Amino acid sequence: MAAKRQKIADLLHAHVPVKQICEIVDCKKTLVYDVRRMVKEGKSLERTKGSGGHNKIITDNFLNDLHCKIEADPSRSIRKLAKDLNVSRMTVLRAVGQLGLKSYVRRRRQLLSESxxxxxxxxxxxxxxxxxxxxxxxxxxxxxxxxxxxxxxxxxxxxxxxxxxxxxxxxxxxxxxxxxxxxxxxxxxxxxxxxxxxxxxxxxxxxxxxxxxxxxxxxxxxxxxxxxxxxxxxxxxxxxxxxxxxxxxxxxxxxxxxxxxxxxxxxxxxxxxxxxxxxxxxxxxxxxxxxxxxxxxxxxxxxxxxxxxxxxxxxxxxxxxxxxxxxxxxxxxxxx
CATH class of the missing domain: 3.30.420.10 (Ribonuclease H-like superfamily/Ribonuclease H)
Structure with missing residues (x-):
């Protein structure tokens, strides 16, 4: 995968169109955009050892940690929770489901006085x-x-x-x-x-x-x-x-x-x-x-x-x- 990313980066540096890169490397556009973002942010194209947050097993300790973070600030997004816990967004979504919680859009209401x-x-x-x-x-x-x-x-x-x-x-x-x-x-x-x-x-x-x-x-x-x-x-x-x-x-x-x-x-x-x-x-x-x-x-x-x-x-x-x-x-x- 690292070699494929590097090839995509080289093609991007050569100003090859995204569609053509997908045909040359045989990949999806999402990977090309991810590589372009990583290059722009100066991130390494190599996969960090042990970074497989998307494969993390949801343990009781993980659920307790997640539950504490949610109770401390229920308005935090799934993406921010995933970043804090160093796991993928899908891992947090699955864990939130196991906790019996759902992410709702906050509603706007007219303020009503007692009168x-x-x-x-x-x-x-x-x-x-x-x-x-x-x-x-x-x-x-x-x-x-x-x-x-x-x-x-x-x-x-x-x-x-x-x-x-x-x-x-x-x-x-x-x-x-x-x-x-x-x-x-x-x-x-x-x-x-x-x-x-x-x-x-x-x-x-x-x-x-x-x-x-x-x-x-x-x-x-x-x-x-x-x-x-x-x-x-x-x-x-x-x-x-x-x-x-x-x-x-x-x-x-x-x-x-x-x-x-x-x-x-x-x-x-x-x-x-x-x-x-x-x-x-x-x-x-x-x-x-x-x-x-x-x-x-x-x-x-x-x-x-x-x-x-x-x-x-x-x-x-x-x-x-x-x-x-x-x-x-x-x-x-x-x-x-």
């Missing part, structure tokens, strides 16, 4: 009671606003790329101040959704502006879609939404309406658009960056219209189980 938890608990109970009382034919209509940008969407956990080295992985470029547009989205528990409404560029959406949209866009759509008035309108507690003039108008003009003191604060985990719709549309509409705001809007509208009604209905149906889980967690975070 927020109490309010979530109280209002969650109110909404559950409202759901129990409503007729089976009543449709829940959920609404929310989202600011879309022309940048490519990125999932920090799932955006992966198979390559022989990091240099081959394309970057997801982000602009410092990307062009954006604000959209009002409306979905219903029967799978229907209102065509996206885009707020004018630079508009500060207060009570007056939001009320105009409710009067000129939302109410006509509700009347045309649900002529029997068998719906309940939901909106969050944004300042423009809970203004007295907006609350009064909704109460007087909508068939069914949950006032602002019904909706739990800091409840993205209970809003169907937040936990199931926005991410789904974004993953498809923003898989690549957009050249302009108009191109971004067109992509969002296309994926919005293409959403399967059964998917939208399924997302909305999980609203009540989430409320019940929130109440069971006494207003705190919950898993579903």
């Amino acid at each position: 927020s938890k109490n309010s979530r608990l109280e209002r969650g109970k109110i909404l559950i009671n409202q759901l129990k009382k409503k007729p089976r034919s009543t449709v829940l209509v959920f609404s929310d606003k989202k600011n879309w940008t022309v940048d490519q969407a990125r999932n920090a956990r799932n955006d992966r790329f198979l390559a022989y080295c990091v240099d081959e992985v394309p970057c997801i470029n982000q602009t410092k101040h990307p062009a954006s547009a604000m959209m009002l989205g409306v979905v219903s528990s029967d799978g229907k959704r209102m065509p996206p409404y885009w707020f004018p560029k630079g508009l500060r959406v207060g009570a007056k502006e939001y009320l105009e949209v409710m009067q000129e866009v939302v109410k006509p759509w509700l009347d045309a879609t649900y002529p029997d008035n068998n719906y309940i309108w939901q909106q969050d507690s944004a300042p423009g939404h809970k203004a007295k003039v907006v609350q009064t108008w909704c109460k007087d003009n909508l068939a069914g309406f949950w006032p602002s003191n019904f909706w739990p604060p800091s409840s993205l985990d209970c809003a169907p658009l937040d936990y199931g719709i926005w991410g789904y549309v974004e993953s498809k509409a923003c898989a690549t960056p957009h050249s302009s705001v108009d191109a971004m809007k067109a992509a969002v509208e296309r994926e919005w219209a293409a959403m399967d009604e059964e998917y939208v209905s399924r997302v909305c149906r999980s609203f009540r189980p989430r409320l019940e889980a929130m109440v069971e967690a006494e207003g705190g975070h919950f898993e579903v």
